[in-house]
Amino acid sequence: MKISTKGRYATRAMLDLALHYGKTPVLLKDISARQDISLRYLEQIISPLIAAKLIKSTRGPRGGIALAKPPRKIKLLDIIQVLEGPVAPVECVENPGVCTRAPSCAARDVWTDLARAMHGVLDSTTLQDLVERQREKEPGKELLYQI
């Protein structure tokens, strides 16, 4: 019942980008260092986020990556779905065809309730919410990044 490192790292990387929103692009190398994620692995996590148009990238000197939209417009659900696939505890919730018992399965009802509850949280939390929580937790810390 765990989220994988890809989903977790993606969330941290996106929060990192949100904290730098509106400034110059952020280097993968810097996210890698700040978030303790190997540069090579981080690439694989960023790539689908670019494909999903949540991140835009610029190559070459003074390049880097940045959020493609304001933090207020990006939900956690958007991020998690890109890296983890559909948010549901079992496949039959989204795709009843995978199990012949689905139509008469009471257990499946619970998995559906569970999926709804998870969506409720992830769909109502934006990167902006995380930015605000982060700034409460570490006031002043951001100056380090602005030098």
Add this chain to the structure above:
Amino acid sequence: MKISTKGRYATRAMLDLALHYGKTPVLLKDISARQDISLRYLEQIISPLIAAKLIKSTRGPRGGIALAKPPRKIKLLDIIQVLEGPVAPVECVENPGVCTRAPSCAARDVWTDLARAMHGVLDSTTLQDLVERQREKEPGKELLYQI
């Protein structure tokens, strides 16, 4: 973000037992057949449920297994926790020590919210609830089992 077959099979097996609550013990072999779970694998799923005192078992002829308490007293959360461990999307929710950033990690707050939402559903659903839903879905079906 999926629950494993152990958690799913355990839920189905427990619902099967709940549907037979108050009658003679149920054979592992019969659950295996009805729920399409290999007998050998089912054993491994039942065993921790016995250790957790959710199921009691009787060996020998006319033996079998049965719920240790009424379906109304068994929450889905009890079952899932036995087979899947703590219900949380990441380990740092339950055990902040595993990650040095935990105290100042805004992402962790979301995982905590998510864990709370999941608990909310699983803690408020009992086997009796599932029994009732199942009987609505398949009225009459149980006669097959009572012969």
Add this chain to the structure above:
DNA sequence: CTATTGTCCACTAATTTTATAGACAATATA
């Protein structure tokens, strides 16, 4: 031209999941 920065694809290691197999223990009942 060249240093800088991101992109793509293949591969490998580690871990977890999903089982299978065999020997064993308890007990009802004939």
Add this chain to the structure above:
DNA sequence: TATATTGTCTATAAAATTAGTGGACAATAG
């Protein structure tokens, strides 16, 4: 008390997924 019936324990293995590495390549600012 012999025997068929039923659950129990431990080891092993196949398959899938997760997590991570590595090398060559592409774009671009200055």
